Amino acid sequence: MPTIQTDPHITTALTGASTTPYWLDSVELPDPQPPLRGHTTADLVIVGGGFTGLWTALQAVEQDEAQDESQDAASGRARHIVLLEGTETGWAASGRNGGFCSASLTHGVANGIHHFPDEAARLNELGLANLDAIQETVARLGIDCDFERTGEISLAFEDWQVEQLKKADDPAHGYHYLDADEVRDHIHAAGALGGLLDERNNALLHPAKLVLGLRRVLLEKGVEIHEHSLVKDLREVESGTAVAVETDLGSVTAPAVALATNVFPSLLKKVALHTVPVYDYALMTQPLTDAQLDAVGWAGREGLDDVTNRFHYFRLTADNRILWGGWDAVYHFGKKVLPKYDQRPETFETLAGQFYAMFPQLDGTSPEAVDGGVVFSNKWGGAIDTCSRFFPFFTTAFHGRVAYTAGFTGLGVGASRFAGRVMLDLLSGERTELTELAMVKKLPKPFPPEPVAWLGVRLMTKALVKADQNEGRRGPFLKVMDALKMGFDS
Ligand SMILES: Cc1cc2nc3c(=O)[nH]c(=O)nc-3n(C[C@H](O)[C@H](O)[C@H](O)COP(=O)(O)OP(=O)(O)OC[C@H]3O[C@@H](n4cnc5c(N)ncnc54)[C@H](O)[C@@H]3O)c2cc1C
Structure with a gap:
């Protein structure tokens, strides 16, 4: 990832964003069905x-x-x-x-x-x-859910990640390694050194x-x-x-x-x-203008991610907004699932800064900004059932x-x-x-009860961050957990 900005304009870019998930904000919700009596x-x-x-x-x-x-x-x-x-x-x-x-x-x-x-x-x-x-079911039943069989590209921003992706090149099974120039044919993402296109295994939907x-x-x-x-x-x-x-x-x-x-x-x-509940967060931008879309060059509309342990996932919507999510995976002591955890301002700021670092052409304060840049329309989070x-x-x-x-x-x-x-x-x-x-x-291994679960998740999170900083090399803690087939992710 390129270096993250911490400019106060990031706060401004998030200020007007709705705290409802974009998807639920953009449909007409039906009247609820009556409760069971x-x-x-x-x-x-x-x-x-x-x-x-x-x-x-x-x-x-x-x-x-x-x-x-x-x-x-x-x-x-x-x-x-x-x-x-x-x-x-x-x-x-x-x-x-x-x-x-x-x-x-x-x-x-x-x-x-x-x-x-x-x-x-x-x-x-x-x-x-x-x-x-x-795909067949939504077409047959006439469910309009913006289904697009786009495939997915994983992006590398470090040399060691490039080497990892090269090893996964397997055209016979639909995996194609892309060098930096080939990546630019799919997306103009600052600092991308390579990518792996998986043409079969992903669709995007609303x-x-x-x-x-x-x-x-x-x-x-x-x-x-x-x-x-x-x-x-x-x-x-x-x-x-x-x-x-x-x-x-x-x-x-x-x-x-x-x-x-x-x-x-x-x-x-x-x-x-x-299972343990792990909170994951996402931002949605306003729709991009045609000139902004040209500037990001996302013609194939693939789902995108980066290949670190703490990764981002990002994609276009049917009306050309960008959803940008991931990075932090937050566990709250005692396995708590509470509505207040759906908002996390510090994660939104981090995500927004990382977004503008990857797409300076959409950052209103950058000299590269096209049509004044974009700000965010929605910011939300949700609990993931991690096993x-x-x-x-x-x-x-x-x-x-x-x-x-x-x-x-x-x-x-x-x-x-x-x-x-x-x-x-x-x-x-x-x-x-x-x-x-x-x-x-076969059931996966259970997580230990508290407070060991909380401590274990903290150690695991730190070890994953360290591995990302250490060219993907997994330290002793992760190696033991791998051998035990125990992990933590979002
Ligand atoms: C921020 C975020 C981003 C994600 N991104 C992706 C992604 O891009 N791709 C992907 O594949 N997955 C993604 N996931 C995961 C994916 O959304 C879930 O795995 C999937 O939606 C699980 O569906 P579900 O029906 O099992 O659970 P849910 O959608 O959580 O539904 C469970 C339902 O059960 C109800 N319920 C629970 N207990 C009871 C009870 N006792 N009585 C009655 N009702 C009950 C709840 O109210 C809830 O509506 C993401 C998740 C989050 C939170």
Whole structure:
């Protein structure tokens, strides 16, 4: 990264920014669905109205539709599905992310190989098929979510990073090393020395539009959605053949329950220590003018990132704003998830300074400024469900009647659909390719309880910063944690 500016104009550039995530600010939010009241029954209950819950519901509906068609009659009965959301659909991570929809199910190819060497290649295939299926689904169902299959470029700003990216060059699998001049054909980012274009494995989308599109389709297909219906407890009933899912005002009894509650306190005690909430932050600019767009030269509109441990992710929106996020990963003692943590002025200032350092052509105080530069329209953050292996894990409870997934660690926009499919397979009681994956069968290592968790996260954060300053070389602490397959990331 180029040297960061600390000019007071950065504060001014952030002053008028809305504290609502841009995506939720730029859609018309529907009236909430009524809360659950009284007692009812269902064939499938889904808890959580983010991407994971919504994709689980949609795939269940589609399984039933496919069964009906194959039986060529109305003999197959569509399941009665109830989805319970504690607040409003998409308000949490699913409405406030970067909108990078990655094929990776394992937080990158290398991390997949590190954890499941024998399975990594198959997981990559399943991930790519999952991304293709998302693309096909949004087109088929007419969900306008600004879906663009742009690919992604990782940028290097140090020589040692260039060497790393050169090693990943693999045109047969769609990975192309770009030298500094070739990078300039894709983006005019100050100080970029090289890049790796991954042409297949990433799409960009408007997450709130996708959430609302899925919600609309589910309602049209007869799924019963209740918002402001926080689930407080699960209870085995009917001699263990069903589970009662209880909210303050009502309950639903069903033989199958999928828990898609992400970073929020788990309804299953046995996985309470398997995730920690890590806060990640993002800025959105005002729309760029045509001249500013020319000046950044982002013709291919790829999703971009840089390759340090503390990385940035950045991208264009459909109306040519730039989303710029990442860098700080903040953990609060006691695993707290609180609305006040969604704002962090010091991180916003750091991010804004880094943004202008990379794009001086957009910095109103720079001699290179085009059309007076841009300022920021939105600044926000959100909690990420980090697990120690950085990709989703699964478990079941109540004799297989409840399935659970979490642990997406900053890469759940695409993987949430796959996780929904896995939960449905687990609940079916059948052995399928997905239920037999080691990724599905094996839980990551839990984090220790407080205060050790807090101390461990601090040590890990410091060690990652040090590795970035030391040409990527991992010190003894990181090496031990790698050997233990324990990590911390956002
Ligand atoms: C700032 C930020 C940037 C990110 N950027 C990216 C990105 O660019 N690409 C990417 O792939 N991923 C990204 N992620 C991660 C991604 O957004 C998540 O992995 C994904 O949205 C997870 O979806 P989900 O449905 O599991 O969780 P959520 O969207 O958090 O939904 C869970 C829902 O469950 C509800 N709930 C919880 N407990 C209960 C209960 N007891 N009863 C009823 N309802 C309950 C909550 O209210 C919530 O609505 C980012 C995350 C953040 C915060």
